[in-house]
Amino acid sequence: MDTYKSKMTLKNITQLLIFISFSVLIYIWRWLHIAPLPATWDQVDFVLAIDRYDLLAMQPHFPGYPYYILGGIIAHRWISDPGAALIIFNLIVMISSIVPLYGLARRYTTHAKGLLIVAGVHSTAYIWTLSAQPMAETSALALLIWYWWSLARASDTSAYHWQLIPLFVFSLIMGIRLSYLVFGVGILLLWTYDYLRGKAAGYSTRKLFARLLGLITWMLLFQSLWIIGLIMSAGDISGFIKMAMAFTGGHFNDWGGTASVSVIDLIQRLYTLIVHNLLWTGLAVQSYTLVLLLIISLIFIILSFRSVRWTPPDLFARWFAVMFVVYLIFAWLAQNIEKPRHIAPLIIMSIGVLCLLLIRNSYKQAWRHYASIGLILSLIGAQASAGVLLVKQQSDEQPAVYQLANRLLQLQADSAQPIMVYTWEETRVLEFLEVDYNHKRIYTFPFFLEETKAMGPRPIYITGKALDGFIQQGAELENQTQLIDTFHSDPLFDPVYAEIRLYRWVP
């Protein structure tokens, strides 16, 4: 780190001011263009939790996200809309992550280039759209940056308090988004290193194990904070355990068993994960300009490989690589592949590393140096302008589910009898909107048939997702349905319910 020490020169301060005004501008824009109306099942869960935290009623869904909701509740004291409160909390935590990100960048490069890397990461357009939704991801991402920085610091020094900070930040992350648990591998690496470091410094094994035991205890203490909060919100331990068991017990019964996993499935999943989710959606936000720029940058990095004074990666850089791979594998095998937001950590990790590789400070030729600066500036520019447009589009556009809700309101108004609507997850948003017609989630075709018979003659509507499910179960629906309308919104914001078809059931 000492190699990159910088003084408070006029040039440095100017660079800092330019960076600050850039950040202020993009964050003001994002602040003005939030999308506080929940448009998916998960978002409704979060928004409802602000008014009443109740895991059993799925507000929010298991495992609870206690710190995120707490942050939202606190922000809700000033911001009356619960969705907006959650988003503002996202933005505040995200802004805070500028500090550790700069700290991390400065390990590897100079002041000005460090600022450029921070700008590169914070202008990632996909993260913009994500942070403007009432979802826990971006808050957790921002804390991940704090976590990486604290890990790096803890690897630099053996001072005890520096060993505790990663543990604390990690407990905050767990209280916001439990599926980032695999990043805990960083702590295991730190502990292993800490042990070897102690050994090298001549401490006895007994002493080192005692130190490790202390660290583990601290880890448990920090984690128990949010777990106790969760348990208290459920009433007591036995109630919480019962609820947890109930939630983790067979969710997929309705679907007729879980999908079988074959090697081809796994390869298909990996392809979707990396090419579609990470590269096309996450990094390029489905824009060809960004794809082009990213490819040029990559080619530039590869071609310049020989003209760089190579410094071997430090310890933290290797840990970072391990965490990347571990999370990639976790997302590949255990996460819902349909939703690109699950690989959000990989997006910022990739863009951060890309920016760093692009402008590391030791090019042998001057022209490469200027070319790299030009490339990163255009990358930042392209990302930020894509983000500006997307965030505005997201806040202006009416999600397909809302269009559906309005159309059904109209259908109900035109109908003398109460209508009945069968959906998949759309029902949660309809519930949130408190629409004045009946709606419910249905998976099983025979149940649907039985219910429609039981209710007698009344207009029955059904969404495309539910209908597709019936067809998968072997239902023959020739002449039984009549397409009423199709609703569209941008699949970037909600890949699963961006297109909703509405049918009328003709028994």
Next chain:
Amino acid sequence: MRQKKLWITMIMLLVLSLLLPAGAMAYSYGDPNKEDVAESFKEIVVELNQNPVDWTKAVAIYKTRRAEISSHFGEAVAHTLDINLADEDKEAFIANYKAVLGMNLERRFTYALKSFDDYADTKLLVAKAKGTYDVIKPYLPSSQTDELDTAFEVAYVALGNPGLFGVGEKPSDEAEFKKQTSFILDTIIPIFPYRGAKAPIEEQPIEKPIEKPVEKPIDQPTKSVEPVPAPTKEPIVEEPPADSTESTPVEEEPVVAETDPVEPIEEEVVLETEDNASTEIATNVDVENAATDNIAAEHAPMERTKKTNPLISIIVIAALIGVIGTALWMLRKRKLI
């Protein structure tokens, strides 16, 4: 050398962490707001409405729930359903099963009221009741479902909420909960009357049993808030009919008891009166023994497993933190940390 060791450990950790997701992280978001007895009803109805009716499948699904129905609502109720199925009387079976769902609502609400101070349990019970309601909702007149939906919502809110880290705490309102749940029961139960079947040979007059079960369960939840007095009181009332099993006119009395979903103990008596010789009944007059032997064991999960005192939970946690803290302090003192 040191470098090499570090790398080996890293790889080992990597492998370990890969094993972790497969087991521990395979969580899924399920739905505890579902009631098994009600979910099975949906499946059975589907089989019964096949053309031709698939009796074997219907019976198979019913069999998975029979023990539950028998222990919660009395052997007589299960027996009635058996007979309906044996007679291949689809209409009667469905009607009676709907009545069972009504009884189930009542059972859930009754126990919710009994453990009203235990927020975690009460909430689960009400969620189960809601799961039952969701299944019978299509069979209710659409004019009433809105009111019932609201009643469920208000009853649920009346349970209160401990908040998150104490933020957003809301008090509970037992009177409101009672009011809403009895409104729900008063509305739903008369719509799904129960028709008890006697022994296969005897054809019972239909009218009489219908009305009685309708009335009786309604005041039940408000009446039996306290679990203890009920069992001791009821057997005394039940004694006369037990003695006079042979005389036909009084036979309607046990039917009333059959429909009582709350107190399984009575059902045991009724069961004995029907199936066994009257000499045995005399010995069974001390109901409490018989009940604890037979039914209570099966029935216990509903009533007894739940009493985890929140105070004890807090003390345990506090003690745990205390022990950990002391251990830390000791280590510190010995200059190990």
